[in-house]
Each structure stands twice: as C-alpha cells, then as structure tokens.
Amino acid sequence: MERKVILSARDVVVKFRVRDRVLTAIRKVSLDLYEGETLAIVGESGSGKTVLTKTFTGMLESNGFISEGKIFFEDQDLVQIKNNKTWEKIRGSKIATVFQDPMSSLNPIRTIGTQITEVIIKHQKKNSKEAREIAIDLMDKVGIPNAADRFNEYPFQYSGGMRQRIVIAIALACRPKILICDEPTTALDVTIQAQILELIKNLQKEFGFTTIYITHDLGVVANVAQRVAVMYAGQIVEYGTSHEIFYSPKHPYTWALLSSLPQLGIKGEKLYSIPGTPPSLFYEVKGDAFAQRNPYAMNIDFEEEPPFFMITESHFAKTWLQDPRAPKVELPSAIRDLHATIVKIYGKEGV
Amino acid sequence: MKKYILIRILRSIFSILVVTSIAYMLIFEFVPRNRVFENDGIYAKISNRPEQLPLYVNQKYEELGYLNFSAQDEICRDTYGAATSAYTICMDTTSSLFSIAQAKYEAKGYVFTTIELSGVVYATREIPMLERLWSFFSKMVVIDNPNVIQDEAHPDLERKIYIGQNWNKTSYALMCSGCEHKYLVYFDWSFPFIHQNVVSLNFGRSLPNFYGIPTLEVLTMDQGINVLKPVTFPSGVTVDSGVLEYTCSYKSSLDSLDQTKFTDNYANCSLNKDAPSMMGTSFIFGILALIFSYLISIPLGMYMASHKGRAIDKVGMAYIVFVIAVPALAYIYLFRYIGSTFFQLPESYPSLGPNNILSYIMPTISLALPSIAGLLMWTRRYMVDQNTADYVKFARSKGLSEGQIYLKHILRNAIIPIAHGLPGAIIGAIGGAIITERIYAIPGMGKMLNDSIRVFNNNMVITLTFIFTSLAILSVLLGDLLITRIDPRISLDDKKKGKKKHVKR
Numbered sequence: 001m002e003r004k005v006i007l008s009a010r011d012v013v014v015k016f017r018v019r020d021r022v023l024t025a026i027r028k029v030s031l032d033l034y035e036g037e038t039l040a041i042v043g044e045s046g047s048g049k050t051v052l053t054k055t056f057t058g059m060l061e062s063n064g065f066i067s068e069g070k071i072f073f074e075d076q077d078l079v080q081i082k083n084n085k086t087w088e089k090i091r092g093s094k095i096a097t098v099f100q101d102p103m104s105s106l107n108p109i110r111t112i113g114t115q116i117t118e119v120i121i122k123h124q125k126k127n128s129k130e131a132r133e134i135a136i137d138l139m140d141k142v143g144i145p146n147a148a149d150r151f152n153e154y155p156f157q158y159s160g161g162m163r164q165r166i167v168i169a170i171a172l173a174c175r176p177k178i179l180i181c182d183e184p185t186t187a188l189d190v191t192i193q194a195q196i197l198e199l200i201k202n203l204q205k206e207f208g209f210t211t212i213y214i215t216h217d218l219g220v221v222a223n224v225a226q227r228v229a230v231m232y233a234g235q236i237v238e239y240g241t242s243h244e245i246f247y248s249p250k251h252p253y254t255w256a257l258l259s260s261l262p263q264l265g266i267k268g269e270k271l272y273s274i275p276g277t278p279p280s281l282f283y284e285v286k287g288d289a290f291a292q293r294n295p296y297a298m299n300i301d302f303e304e305e306p307p308f309f310m311i312t313e314s315h316f317a318k319t320w321l322q323d324p325r326a327p328k329v330e331l332p333s334a335i336r337d338l339h340a341t342i343v344k345i346y347g348k349e350g351v
Numbered sequence: 352m353k354k355y356i357l358i359r360i361l362r363s364i365f366s367i368l369v370v371t372s373i374a375y376m377l378i379f380e381f382v383p384r385n386r387v388f389e390n391d392g393i394y395a396k397i398s399n400r401p402e403q404l405p406l407y408v409n410q411k412y413e414e415l416g417y418l419n420f421s422a423q424d425e426i427c428r429d430t431y432g433a434a435t436s437a438y439t440i441c442m443d444t445t446s447s448l449f450s451i452a453q454a455k456y457e458a459k460g461y462v463f464t465t466i467e468l469s470g471v472v473y474a475t476r477e478i479p480m481l482e483r484l485w486s487f488f489s490k491m492v493v494i495d496n497p498n499v500i501q502d503e504a505h506p507d508l509e510r511k512i513y514i515g516q517n518w519n520k521t522s523y524a525l526m527c528s529g530c531e532h533k534y535l536v537y538f539d540w541s542f543p544f545i546h547q548n549v550v551s552l553n554f555g556r557s558l559p560n561f562y563g564i565p566t567l568e569v570l571t572m573d574q575g576i577n578v579l580k581p582v583t584f585p586s587g588v589t590v591d592s593g594v595l596e597y598t599c600s601y602k603s604s605l606d607s608l609d610q611t612k613f614t615d616n617y618a619n620c621s622l623n624k625d626a627p628s629m630m631g632t633s634f635i636f637g638i639l640a641l642i643f644s645y646l647i648s649i650p651l652g653m654y655m656a657s658h659k660g661r662a663i664d665k666v667g668m669a670y671i672v673f674v675i676a677v678p679a680l681a682y683i684y685l686f687r688y689i690g691s692t693f694f695q696l697p698e699s700y701p702s703l704g705p706n707n708i709l710s711y712i713m714p715t716i717s718l719a720l721p722s723i724a725g726l727l728m729w730t731r732r733y734m735v736d737q738n739t740a741d742y743v744k745f746a747r748s749k750g751l752s753e754g755q756i757y758l759k760h761i762l763r764n765a766i767i768p769i770a771h772g773l774p775g776a777i778i779g780a781i782g783g784a785i786i787t788e789r790i791y792a793i794p795g796m797g798k799m800l801n802d803s804i805r806v807f808n809n810n811m812v813i814t815l816t817f818i819f820t821s822l823a824i825l826s827v828l829l830g831d832l833l834i835t836r837i838d839p840r841i842s843l844d845d846k847k848k849g850k851k852k853h854v855k856r
Contacts, residue, residue: 093750104742109839118751171749
C-alpha cells in the first residue's frame, strides 16, 4: 500500500460569491491521490464532487475561489497559480478532464480531427502532419473504426458513444498524469456505459494514468474504482477501498446512499430514498451536516463536527458513531448482506 | 442541392407575386382613384375646361388600369375603319351607324356618357379587379424583340437582330432594329460588364411626380446635372453631350436637333449625370452604413461579452436600450443636431451635394445607429451563450489559451447566426431607409416611397413594394445558402448520409 502520492489536497475550502452572499461549497476537504489508482468520488448532486475536482485544473467559475488550503501536484501548490498561462500548461497535458455530456463536449462545427490535433499541437509542439498521425492512432486506440476516414468528419456524424470515445482520445492525447472523469457515462445508454468504462480501464493499463471518477452511480464505482470517497455537503465523510465502502460502510450517509441503490429494491416495495434535503451551504453548518436527515443521529451530532475516525489503515469515517462512547447500532437491513445481494444480482463477485 | 434551390426560388417568386398582388389590390381598391389628380399639374390646368376634363381623367384612369376608355372617334374607327364614309357618318351621334356601334360596345359592358357642353360621347368599362391584376402581371415582364415597334409613321421599319459596333467602333454588341432598344446585349467597363436590354420589367408609368416616365426608369436613371463630353454621333458630328448610347431606344419622330446627330429612329437616349440614381444613392448609403455598423458592433459586441457586467458592457447596454426604446425619428434628429452644431456637418444631403464626402457622414451614422444596436445585442448574446457552452469548457480543460478558445471555438460558432443575417443586411442596404432619407433629403428609394405615398403615385408604390419584397425574399434565400457554407451540420444534399439535417423554413 506504500504508493506514491501524485496529488494531495489539504484542507481545501472553496467559496462562491452568489449575488451578495457567500456559499461555501467545499468545507475543509483533504484528499490524497495515489499514482495509478482509480478513485471514485460519490455523493448526491450538490455535494461538491465536481467543484472539488475543478480546483485541480483551475476551472472554477469566475465567482468561485479557493479561500483556504493547499493542493500539491508535482512540487507546486496549485492554489497559488494565478495566471492562465501556468494553468494552460497543466490542463490537458498533465490533468485532463472528460465531461458528462459527449453530445455537447465537442464543438459542433469543427472536424473531429482538428479538435484532437489542436491539443497535440498546443502541448507537444508537433506540426499538423505529425499531430494528424498521432490523432489517428489515438482514434484507433479508443475504438473508432476507419479512423483515417473519419478524421475529417464532424461530431454530428458520430454517435454518442463514439463522441465520448473522441472526448477520451482528446483528454488522453497528451498522456496526462491524471484523468478526471466527471460522470463520463451518465448521458450514455447502459450498453455503451459498460464499453466506455472498459475502454478507460484498458487505456489506464496501457497509459498508466491515475483516474478520478465523479459519479453518483454506485454501479460504476463497483465496476472500476479501487478507492472511494463519499462526499456530503462539501465534505468527504468517508473514504476507503471500494471493498470497505461497499461491505463495511461506517458512515450513516454511506448507508443511506447504498440503501437507495435501485438494484437493491425489492419488487412491490417502495424504493428507499434519503429523507430531507442537504443543508444550505450559505450558512455555517453546525455539527454533522447529515445529522438532520440521519435516523441514527445523536445529540452530539447537532453540536459538534465529528473528526475522522480510523477504521483500518485505508478506511476512515467522519461520524460520531465510531467514537468508543457511542452506542452500537445495527446496519440498515438493506445493506446488511450487500455482498450476498450483489452476488445474487450479478451472479459473480461484484467488487 | 439544385432541386432544393430551384424549389426555393420558385417559392420565392410565388411569395413575391402574392405580396405584390395584395399590395396592388389594396392600393387600387381602397385608395380613391380621383386623388391621383390632387398633385397633377395638367389636371389643374384643364380643370376649368369641363368639356375636356372627363376625357383627360378617363384617359389617365385607363393608363392606370382602372377602366377601358374609348372616345367617340375611337369607337367609330374601331367599328368601321378609319377614313371610311361609314366612319364619317358614325361620328354623328344621332346616326343609325353610331347606334349600331354603341350597341356593340354596350354588349361588351361599356357605359356611354355624353359631355353636355360639347356633345362628345365616350364609352368606359370598369375592369374587374382580377382582370386588372392579370393584365398587370402579364405586362410585367417585357421581352424586347424586332416586332415590338409598330409605328404607323414608319411602316417599313427594318426588322432584324444583328451584331454591330458601337458609335466609336470600340466594341461589338448584339443590336436590333424594330426592337424598343437599339442595343440588346453590350459590354462596357462598368459592373457587371455584360449588360442586356432584352428582358425588362414594366410596372407602368409614374404619375403625377416624374410625370409619365416608367417607374423603374425613375428609380434607375441618373440624377443631378448633365455631365458633358465630346461624343461623335452616328451622323459623324461631334458635339459635347451627356448622351449614353447604349440606352437609346425608339423615338417615333425625330426633331431637327436629333436629325443632325442620328441616322435612325433610335434617338431616345438617357443622359449621363453627376449623381447616382435613386437606387444607387440608397445603395451607397446602405453599404456605407452596413460596413460602418459591422466594423463597430462585431468587435464591440465581442468585447462586451468578454467583459460582461463591467462598465463597458453597461454603457453598451444603455446604448442598445436607448436606440430600441426611443423612436428613430427622435434620435436621428438628435444626432443630426449634434453633428451640425458641434462638427459643422451639413444638415441635409443636397446642401453640399453627392460629390462632397461631408454629405455622407451624418446620414451614414444615422442609418447605422439602429443596426449597430441590433448587431451589438446579438453579437454579445451569441458570444455570451457560446462562452458557457460545454465544448468551450472542454476546450479550456484541454489547455487551450483564451485567445485560441475565442477564435477557434466561440467566434466561429457565434458568427453563424450573424452570417445568416449578412446577405439580408447587404440587400437591405439597397432598399434604403425611409426615415433617414426623408430627414436628410436624400434622393433615394426610401424618400421616393414617402413622396409617392403622399401624392398617390400608385404605380410607384407598387414598384417599390415589389422591389423591397424581392430584396427581402432574396436575402433570406442567400442567408440560408451562405449558412450551408459555414455550418457543416446544415447540408442541402439529400442523397448523401442520412444523418445530415435539412434546412427547413
């Protein structure tokens, strides 16, 4: 487990100015990313998954800013980068991003070819002929048939899955160290989803980059991730290997999240959903942010923010339930035998 | 592609015909016909001669297509032939031969009227609207051919089409004898270099302003004062003249001056003048304003988009709101006042004339003001829209610089809708501007429309309606064709790959 940390975020706080108010989207998040691993960040909409990864590439919206913390990547603190020039050298060439919707990620009126080559020309200083060769090779790699013929076609001549392959090809064109996949399969249909995940997995083996998946699809997580970080209300509440998160989750929010997997629903019964809504991040959150919605909440949850408790060397949970003084609680029934259920559904070892 | 364009053109022509028909019917049905004479000098002159007035009035009505009109001599000539004894008898309204002729005419729907003072009889027949419309359109396209001129004074006029040379033998041309025009196809150094007189459009004659001149000629003939230079006429004499030989058309009787210069009857020529035609004037101002407004609003719109919410953006928005909210009449007067008071620019176009550059400044600015506002608003909007598009975010995440993103991604996409409007803007520029031309007294089509409506020059109104409609429809067509060149998603081919979209309107 002694692996090299490639990116390390320390106590990052991200705020947004929204009209005259300030919204704290990320509240003191620390995260280590190990070289070559696949990390999944899960959580419901608005939990800050995307905002967190945007700080790694300096792509926060113009009203957002990092007010505290440090992000170390290749011996520099990304928080200190103020000018676009420096960011341009990192984006695409060292940290690349694949966005959710391949339909709109590509410029509709420029050819697929130019959209791949422009990044190669920019970062690798190749001439257009060399770039073309590299691009066609890449298109081959991501599984575009007749790549040379399709080089000069436009995005509208590609299907959704093919476009996402192209987006991946562009992201990987300069052999980045980190690939951030922001819900890469949400907009695709299920059969294509599996292909795309498989593709990224294979390319990761070949290119050896580190992947961050942002998703709320726990099926994707089970499929690809080695480690999982669960985010809630701008904080990471639990992280560990995916085995740990799936089979011995410790945070009530993780329990709730897992319980609401549609795959675990029983025919004829209502699907589980987490009651209530996340707290407003315009105000300071007192205690545990999940306390209001947490059936296991204790008095201290409303008073004081829990620290991280170590469960194993790789598994941490930010909940008072892990405090030795806390009462023992039963896991919700739906996830108590998650392992057996998953085996039953998929007919094989899930994770 | 070809099929699509053909269908579009046919549809365009149909639309033009429909619009023109509607305008024609409205004007000729609802504008009281006698108001045509309100500004007619000849009518004023003979209005105190009641024995002639009905003849003149009905003759004009016939010219305008309201009715068929036959005076007594025409009725008799038509029935019995000219210079026969029967004709002479017929001219007596009490004769039986006249009664027979009258019965014939009445069978055709004519109504007979007797002018009490002179005892002269004439017949009129109201033409139904649809018949009028039909005759308007059937006479609209005129194709010149050697049988056009049927002149009793020259029954032995030669009828042929031949290749000949111009007066000073510098160029060849397709020429004609017996046609309306002497030169059918000719070449010269002015755009578009090959010119033709074969097919022309006829919208009737202008009345009462530009009395009796065909409406289209009023709009296209040069204005201003004659420009003279030595010209060697076909007879061999060299005189300082402004004559334009290629415009010469048939003239029935030559006067003594014509006879010294011309060797045939093609002596009705236009003159070279120092100011452009109405159409030309409108075009010059339109194009100047167009260039000016695009040069200002595209870069400014882009700048506003990239500085959204800052001071420059707010100033621009204030300008847009001002121009859109305040009536054009008001701010054009305001700007004219500023121009004349602080920059000593002329208040009207004729005061310094077409050959002084200062005449053009204020009208151009006034014309450009509203289009700058519109273009600014749309450019800014498109740019802002594109700026938040997913592929722009993705381009940014690829590590492209802001400049590259702006040029290669945002601008190219934002330019599509702007380009779509470009042919419309160019062609719209030809159409002239009614208010601006009026305020600065610019002799262009916009002012002409204004004047024509005021004096009930119905034919001219129809002509201008036709021109403006055609330009508008043509511009839509060109815009659609242009956009297929820029936007790869839009293709007019239907055979190639099924995925391509079709342009639909």
